[in-house]
Amino acid sequence: MRNKDFADLWTKNLMANYATPSITLVKGKGSVVFDADGNRYIDMLGGIATNILGHSHPVVVSAVSRQIKILSHVSNFYAHPNVIELAQTLIRLTGNKDSRVFFAQSGAEVNEAAIKLSRKTGRTRIVATTSSFHGRTTGSLSLTGQSSKRTPFLPLLKNVKHIPFGDIKKAKKAINSKTAMFIVEPIMGEAGVIVPPADYLKEVRKYCTAHGALLVIDAVQTGIGRTGQWFGYEYSGIQPDVITVAKGLGAGLPLAAMIAVGKSSQLFAPGDHGSTFGGNPVTTAASVAAIKWIEKNKILAKCKADFRYIHSSLKTVQGVREVRGAGLLIGIALEKDISSSIAIQLQERGILVNAANPNTIRIAPALTISKKELAKFVEVFKEVMRDVN
Numbered sequence: 098m099r100n101k102d103f104a105d106l107w108t109k110n111l112m113a114n115y116a117t118p119s120i121t122l123v124k125g126k127g128s129v130v131f132d133a134d135g136n137r138y139i140d141m142l143g144g145i146a147t148n149i150l151g152h153s154h155p156v157v158v159s160a161v162s163r164q165i166k167i168l169s170h171v172s173n174f175y176a177h178p179n180v181i182e183l184a185q186t187l188i189r190l191t192g193n194k195d196s197r198v199f200f201a202q203s204g205a206e207v208n209e210a211a212i213k214l215s216r217k218t219g220r221t222r223i224v225a226t227t228s229s230f231h232g233r234t235t236g237s238l239s240l241t242g243q244s245s246k247r248t249p250f251l252p253l254l255k256n257v258k259h260i261p262f263g264d265i266k267k268a269k270k271a272i273n274s275k276t277a278m279f280i281v282e283p284i285m286g287e288a289g290v291i292v293p294p295a296d297y298l299k300e301v302r303k304y305c306t307a308h309g310a311l312l313v314i315d316a317v318q319t320g321i322g323r324t325g326q327w328f329g330y331e332y333s334g335i336q337p338d339v340i341t342v343a344k345g346l347g348a349g350l351p352l353a354a355m356i357a358v359g360k361s362s363q364l365f366a367p368g369d370h371g372s373t374f375g376g377n378p379v380t381t382a383a384s385v386a387a388i389k390w391i392e393k394n395k396i397l398a399k400c401k402a403d404f405r406y407i408h409s410s411l412k413t414v415q416g417v418r419e420v421r422g423a424g425l426l427i428g429i430a431l432e433k434d435i436s437s438s439i440a441i442q443l444q445e446r447g448i449l450v451n452a453a454n455p456n457t458i459r460i461a462p463a464l465t466i467s468k469k470e471l472a473k474f475v476e477v478f479k480e481v482m483r484d485v486n
């Protein structure tokens with residue numbers, strides 16, 4: 098079957114919540130994927146910041162295969178060594194040994210968990226930011242700051258106030274002694290890779306501490322090394338009360354975590370929350386193996402160097418306004434609203450990217466992507482921009 102056949106079947110069988118994809122991907126290795134017609138692509142999107150080690154990385158394949166042969170799933174009536182090892186690893190990465198972890202499968206779910214955790218403070222008011230993306234379940238959509246996604250599903254949770262991202266004065270005004278939590282992405286991913294002012298997180302930390310509000314860092318997209326730091330907020334020097342991670346955490350398998358740091362780790366009591374698949378032995382095996390590999394191979398430093406390379410290679414290309422982000426979460430802002438057309442042209446020339454908004458191309462490839470593959474992306478991107486100019 099070819100791309101066209103799959104597209105027809107998609108339309109006939111899947112709900113219309115996604116546009117029908119023009120290509121069907123059937124196999125991949127590292128940062129290279131192939132579609133049903135046999136076309137080869139460099140995957141510069143990594144399942145949207147998810148396949149941190151690329152496709153079928155040997156350490157992930159072997160960890161998953163080993164685990165599925167022994168034991169596939171246990172309920173949360175029982176412990177499993179992998180879930181404990183991964184929780185220990187995440188706690189170590191936060192730098193605060195009093196942290197505790199709750200596992201789930203998706204970013205929306207762990208943000209839901211954060212909402213429930215914040216209710217245990219006895220408060221219900223939440224502050225979030227305009228244009229943010231925190232998920233599409235009813236609770237997480239209440240946090241998401243995009244009216245196009247929210248409006249068809251109103252009414253959502255009450256008591257959620259959205260303030261402009263990066264606006265320190267508005268944050269100071271909005272966070273008060275009734276605020277249960279303030280949730281923020283260290284870099285807004287879905288909005289088009291938007292970086293806040295350098296002192297933003299430090300300032301919001303101050304206001305949250307002053308009023309006893311939880312500071313929740315949504316590191317679903319920025320987490321697990323993507324920005325050249327483990328969670329994406331560390332450059333600010335702050336310690337959040339809660340960190341949510343998903344996407345890259347499972348190295349291509351569905352896995353998410355809410356990490357409650359310090360005192361907030363004591364807020365949940367038995368029965369307060371749960372998830373059947375949370376902390377599944379197979380997904381946590383993949384995660385432990387991937388994180389070990391990232392540490393051993395000094396991938397965080399590589400991501401920082403990759404950002405410098407893409408930034409210096411593309412910032413002066415005609416038609417590019419700005420290259421922003423950190424590590425391998427990069428937004429290439431264009432002077433005109435042509436990102437969809439650029440993404441299609443790149444796809445036709447063997448490069449997969451995403452048009453995050455009308456004038457921004459987002460790339461979030463595997464952290465393992467090679468210099469040669471990045472150089473190929475730069476070359477093809479320049480060609481496409483030359484053709485449109």
Ligand SMILES: Cc1ncc(COP(=O)(O)O)c(C=O)c1O
Nearest residue numbers: 203204205230231232286317318
């Ligand atoms: C910052 C952020 N939070 C939450 C989510 C929701 O994650 P999921 O799609 O796994 O529910 C996303 C997804 O793109 C995200 O980027």
